[in-house]
Amino acid sequence: MELIASKEKLRELFAKFAPVGALEGGGNTRLAYGPEEDEMHRIFTETARSLGYRTWADDIGNSYAANFAEGAADKSTVIASHLDSVIEGGPYDGPVGVAAGLMVMEELKARGIEVPITVIAFRCEESANFKLATLGSELLTNQIDMKLVEKAVGRDGTPLPEVLKKRGYLGDIKRDLPYKEYIELHIEQARVLEAAGEDVGIVTAIAAAHRFTLHLSGMADHSGATPMSIRRDALTCAAEIILAIENAGRRESGNSSVATVGVVENRPNIINAVPGKVTLQIDIRGIDADSIARVETEVKTRIEGICKARNIDYELIGVDSKTPVTLDPRLVDDLYQSAVREGLKCRKMPSGAGHDAMMFPKVCPTAMVFIPCKDGISHNVKEHTEFEQMENGIRVILGYLAEKK
Ligand SMILES: [Zn+2]
Numbered sequence: 324m325e326l327i328a329s330k331e332k333l334r335e336l337f338a339k340f341a342p343v344g345a346l347e348g349g350g351n352t353r354l355a356y357g358p359e360e361d362e363m364h365r366i367f368t369e370t371a372r373s374l375g376y377r378t379w380a381d382d383i384g385n386s387y388a389a390n391f392a393e394g395a396a397d398k399s400t401v402i403a404s405h406l407d408s409v410i411e412g413g414p415y416d417g418p419v420g421v422a423a424g425l426m427v428m429e430e431l432k433a434r435g436i437e438v439p440i441t442v443i444a445f446r447c448e449e450s451a452n453f454k455l456a457t458l459g460s461e462l463l464t465n466q467i468d469m470k471l472v473e474k475a476v477g478r479d480g481t482p483l484p485e486v487l488k489k490r491g492y493l494g495d496i497k498r499d500l501p502y503k504e505y506i507e508l509h510i511e512q513a514r515v516l517e518a519a520g521e522d523v524g525i526v527t528a529i530a531a532a533h534r535f536t537l538h539l540s541g542m543a544d545h546s547g548a549t550p551m552s553i554r555r556d557a558l559t560c561a562a563e564i565i566l567a568i569e570n571a572g573r574r575e576s577g578n579s580s581v582a583t584v585g586v587v588e589n590r591p592n593i594i595n596a597v598p599g600k601v602t603l604q605i606d607i608r609g610i611d612a613d614s615i616a617r618v619e620t621e622v623k624t625r626i627e628g629i630c631k632a633r634n635i636d637y638e639l640i641g642v643d644s645k646t647p648v649t650l651d652p653r654l655v656d657d658l659y660q661s662a663v664r665e666g667l668k669c670r671k672m673p674s675g676a677g678h679d680a681m682m683f684p685k686v687c688p689t690a691m692v693f694i695p696c697k698d699g700i701s702h703n704v705k706e707h708t709e710f711e712q713m714e715n716g717i718r719v720i721l722g723y724l725a726e727k728k
Contacts, residue, residue: 324665324722326714328433329426332374333717334710336422339366340414350704353408354478355447355458356384356486363406363418367444371425376442382496383487384446385459390428391439396499399439400724401687402427404507405448405459405679413706415510415696417448423508423717430721438724441502445679453483460679462496464686504654505683506723507691508716510708512676514699522667522715525659526691527652528610529674529681530579531645533619535605537564537626540636543591543599558589558598560635567625568605571618579673580609580618610647610673648681651688658690661722667715692716 343366344351344359353359364386368378371388378388386406391399404420424442431438445459453475461467475483487493511517516524541555565584572582586604605622609615623639630637655671662669674691683689694716697707 324430324718324725326426326430326717326721329429329717330710330714332429333422333426333713336366336370336425337414337418337710339370340418344408346411346704348704350411350706351408351414352410352412353406354410354452355407355449356452356477356490360407360446364444364446367406367421367425371442374425374429376425376428381463381498383459383462383492384490385463386444388425388428388442389440390432395439396441397501398503399441401441401443401502401505401683402507402720403443403445403460403505403679404509405445407447407449407452409449409451409702411704412449412451412702413700413704415706415708416512416701417509419510419694419708419713419716420508423713423720426717427721427724430717431724434725436725436728438728439503441499448679452477455483456677457679457682460682463498464500464682465498466682466685500686502687504651504687505680505689506654506658506720507678507680508713508720509678509691509693510696510701510706511693512696512699512701515672516670516693516695517697517699519670520668521670522694522712523662523669523719524672524693525655525662525669525719526674526680526693527650527655527671529648529650529678529691530608530610530676531612531615531647532643532677533607533615533641533645534643535607535622536640536642537603537605538638538640539564539601539603539630541599541633542597544597546595546597549597554597555599555634556597557601557635560629560633561587561589561601561603563629563633564603564626567629568622571621571625572607574621575609575614575618578609578611578614579675580607580611580614581675582607582618582622608675612647615647645677648684650680650684650690654688654690657727658692658719658723661726662719664726665715665718665722667719692719
């Protein structure tokens, strides 16, 4: 289904978004509940209103646009994503999905097809500001631990509750739930589609992260005077553990699990001392709960063994434990068939990264459409995708909705 009403509007909308939080040399910073995210929501709402749609915001700042009269939300298809970014991020992670919602409504309108659509622009999907991800969608769907909100503090030191209170948010959230179904278009944030020369991916499952902080305590000693035989070097212990964690991830990579040590803090971190204390942050992810559990067990066993052999004390603290999310097989298949009808090269695939879509299987049938991003780069000023690639994603959603009608 060729796009007849939205090609130009899509480019115009991204031209309006482009200067918001723009960085010298490319990329954007649009932190959650900051002035740049506000501006993105203002542009979204103003654009939707100028196209003739009903717009509103909820009590935590998520913005909405709908092509039907109030009261029929449960019959509407939600097309959604977020408008915030990481620090020094790109312009496409999030806005692509929000823009797609408006463009799908424009295409339906131009064809005289009546399908109720609710477009949602979520707040605070990225954890960059408050160390809390998918806040807007979690609050909307009642899946947040309010204790986390109460404890969250922004990068500038302002507590999140203060930010929300100042904006008059966090009253009784006006919820239209449930919806008929939820579809999110997003850049892939990996290189699978690009490497295979494919146009779109239909997401079957979203990986869950299990995260740990590991404190290792040995003994800080003089690096010249302390014989090798009596050292309790926390950093060499950490080195062995890091490789063991990589190995545990590799062993389960056939089941799409991954394991990473992304943070190493070494103390005293000076050239003439044997490192006495090391902290590691461990991130284990996968789409198969049993596989994640196997990685976790192996990691724990290896940490215990390595620490024992090296006479290092340790404390392993679980900091996050989410469950992988399976998306709706019927909706996944319908979107896949739509892509095939559009003549696009496509595959079904898991998502290694988290998305607002994770919150919706508890609310309604949910699926995601991925489009390639250049070299798989995202959360980076070099993030790029072509308008033609966005249009492919829009066509898949449009084709599905038109076919179902
Ligand atoms: Zn995103």
